[in-house]
Amino acid sequence: MTETRVREEICRLGRSLFERGLTPGSSGNISVRLDDGGWLVTPTNASLGSLDPARLSRLDADGRLASGDAPTKEVPLHTALYQTRRTARAVVHLHSTHSVALSMLPEIDPRAALPPMTAYYLMKCGLTALVPYYRPGDPAVADAIKGLAGKYSSVLLANHGPVVAGETLEAAVYAMEELEETARLYLLLRGLNPRFLTPAQIADLSKTFGLTLPEHGHE
Template sequence: MSTEAKLREEICRLGRSLFERGLTPGSSGNISVRCDAGFLVTPTNASLGFLDPARLSLLDAGGRLVSGDAPTKEVPLHSALYETRGASGAVVHLHSTHAVALSMLPEIDPRAALPPLTPYYLMRCGATALLPYYRPGDPAVADAIRGLAGRYTSVLLANHGPVVAGATLEAAVFAMEELEETAKLHLLLRGLNPRYLSPAQIVDLATVFGLDLPDHLHKS
C-alpha cells in the first residue's frame, strides 16, 4: 500500500473513531493531512463517521482540487495552519461539545482559553488561543490564524469549535481529545476555585518536555 493510500485509510479510521464517540456530530468537522502531492482533506458535507478513502479531496500545495470530491469549505483554515506551523503534518477541526461551550464564555482569555489544569493538556496542546467569531468558511479566519504567527497548535473559534495541528494525524487527534477533556474539566470545576498547576510546575514541564509555552503561562 502506498503512503498516500495509508494516509487515506488513517483519515477514515480516526474520523470514524471521533464520530462514534460523539466528538463531532452529523457532517460537522474536518480533517487534513499533508502528503507528497499537497494535502488530503475531508470533503464538504461529509460525516467523519462514513468517509470513503477514494473520495477524499486531494489538493495541491496551492489548495487547488486535484482529485476526489469537493473539499470542505474550511480549507483556508487548514492552509493557514500549515503555512504558519511548518512542522505540522495534520490538522483536525471538530465541533466537540465542551470545547464549543468553552468558546462562548465571556471571561475567556484569548491568549490562553484554558488554565493550566493538567500536565497532559500542556504537553499535548500547549496554550489554546481563542479567535473571535467568523462565519464558517470565511477566508478571514485564515488571516486571523496567520495573526497568531505560529505560536499556537490549538485554537478555539468562538461559537464554532476547536482546531488542532499536530506532527502526525494521530498526534493531532490525541491533542484534540485532550483539549476536549480539559474543556470538560474546566466547565465541571467552574466556580469551585480549583487548584491549577503552579508557575514552577509549568516551568518544570516546559523544561523536561521541551514545551514552547507563552511567557504569561509561567507567571499565572
C-alpha cells in the same frame, strides 16, 4: 506512510471521533499534508463517521482540487495553520461540545483559553488561543490564524469549535481529545476555585518535555 495508508488513517480516526460523539452530523474536517506538498482533506458535507478513502479531496501544493470530491469549506482555516505551523502535517477541526461551550464563555482569555489544569493538557496542546467568531468557511479566519504567528497548535474558534495542528494525524487527534477533556474539566470545576499547576510545575514540565509555550502566565 503511503498515500493509500494516509487515506485509510483519515477514515479510521474520523470514524472513531464521530462514534464517540466528538463531532455530530456532517461537522468537522481533517487534513493531512503529503510529502509532495499537496494534501488530503475530507470533503464538504461529509460525516467523519462514513468517509470513503477513494473520495477524499486531493489538493495540490497550491490548494487546488486535483481529484476526489469537493473539499470542506474550511480549506482556508487548514491552509493558514500549515503556513504558520511549519512542523504541522495534520489539522483536525471538530464541533466537540465542551470546547464549543468554552469558546462562548465571557471570561475566556484569548491568549490562554484554558488555565494550566493538567500536565497532559500542556504536553499535548500547549496553550490554546481563542479567535473571534467568523462564519464557517469565511476566508477571514485565515487572517485571524495567521495573526497568531504560529505560536499556537490549538485554537478555539468562538461559537464554532476547536482546531488543532499536529506533526502527525495521530498526534493531532490525541491533542484534540485532550483539549476536549480539559474543556470538560474546566466546565465541571467552574466557580469551585480549583488548584491549577504552579509556575514552578509548568517550568519543570517545559524543561523535562521540551515544551515551547507562548509567553503568558496564569496567577
